[in-house]
Amino acid sequence: MFEVFTNRVILCATLEMETALSVGSHLSFEPIGTDLPVMKLPDGLPFIPGSSIKGAVRALSERILRSINRRLEFWACNPLDPYETCVPASQDKKKHPWQKSVDELWREAQQNEERFSQLLAKHSCTTCRIFGSPWLASRVSFKDAYLENSQDPPMITQIRDGVGIDRDLGAAKQKVKYDFEVVVPGTCFGIEILTENLEDWELGLLLSVLRFWEEGHLPLGGKVTRGPGWGRLKDLRLKRVDQSNLLKYLTGDQPAQESADRYLQAFRDYVKSASGQRGGINHAQDPL
Numbered sequence: 001m002f003e004v005f006t007n008r009v010i011l012c013a014t015l016e017m018e019t020a021l022s023v024g025s026h027l028s029f030e031p032i033g034t035d036l037p038v039m040k041l042p043d044g045l046p047f048i049p050g051s052s053i054k055g056a057v058r059a060l061s062e063r064i065l066r067s068i069n070r071r072l073e074f075w076a077c078n079p080l081d082p083y084e085t086c087v088p089a090s091q092d093k094k095k096h097p098w099q100k101s102v103d104e105l106w107r108e109a110q111q112n113e114e115r116f117s118q119l120l121a122k123h124s125c126t127t128c129r130i131f132g133s134p135w136l137a138s139r140v141s142f143k144d145a146y147l148e149n150s151q152d153p154p155m156i157t158q159i160r161d162g163v164g165i166d167r168d169l170g171a172a173k174q175k176v177k178y179d180f181e182v183v184v185p186g187t188c189f190g191i192e193i194l195t196e197n198l199e200d201w202e203l204g205l206l207l208s209v210l211r212f213w214e215e216g217h218l219p220l221g222g223k224v225t226r227g228p229g230w231g232r233l234k235d236l237r238l239k240r241v242d243q244s245n246l247l248k249y250l251t252g253d254q255p256a257q258e259s260a261d262r263y264l265q266a267f268r269d270y271v272k273s274a275s276g277q278r279g280g281i282n283h284a285q286d287p288l
């Protein structure tokens with residue numbers, strides 16, 4: 001099957017931190033980035049890895065999809081649990097009757113790659129189709145976010161005292177204290193997200209998550225329960241390149257800025273029409 005350029009959307013915004021953001025010297029390997037969402041450049045300036053941003057945006061997309069509809073067209077698997085993922089690696093990892101493993105799909109496609117791609121897309125959940133899975137490439141890329149207001153670097157981070165929490169008792173552990181570094185409130189980072197060949201409603205889902213962030217309701221990892229990690233997305237700009245303006249774009253013209261409204265409306269319309277239909281994979285008997 002030939003890959004065809006349908007559209008690319010470039011989303012840019014400024015993230016202004018309202019609370020502190022924890023700084024780590026190494027990356028968290030958890031997809032949700034719950035531990036240390038900020039790293040430092042060799043010159044000491046902090047930046048937010050794109051993987052931390054993606055983890056937070058994907059996790060909220062999953063929660064939104066699960067709250068809208070737990071069956072039919074819209075759903076989100078649990079990609080962290082090998083038994084609850086939409087397309088398990090093997091038959092041994094299946095927990096639900098509706099799941100098909102990747103080797104079963106390959107056999108069903110009779111080893112035809114195009115048919116296999118179609119079956120994978122059909123059996124994958126909405127978030128895996130948009131944000132990727134071990135079998136599907138992500139159609140959304142999150143760039144690392146660098147400082148926008150770096151005139152005064154010494155004031156950008158602070159060292160704070162932490163107190164160890166006993167995970168069983170939820171109480172402060174005696175004599176366990178540690179220091180941690182944070183990016184101070186008011187620090188601004190430049191956010192850039194690229195999407196490839198998303199349907200309008202899929203872009204609408206992504207934009208609905210960004211609306212939560214504009215309202216200050218999307219924490220970015222860190223020690224979230226104790227406050228840090230909250231910021232507000234500002235000045236969101238959306239530019240789209242598709243077949244109508246591709247040639248102009250390739251020869252130097254910048255695409256005009258677009259409103260998010262029509263994509264949010266496409267998402268609402270798609271939810272309404274899909275909720276009224278029966279089709280696709282039915283999880284009604286065995287919801288996640």
Ligand SMILES: [Zn+2]
Pocket residue numbers: 076077078079085086087124125126127128129133
């Ligand atoms: Zn999935």
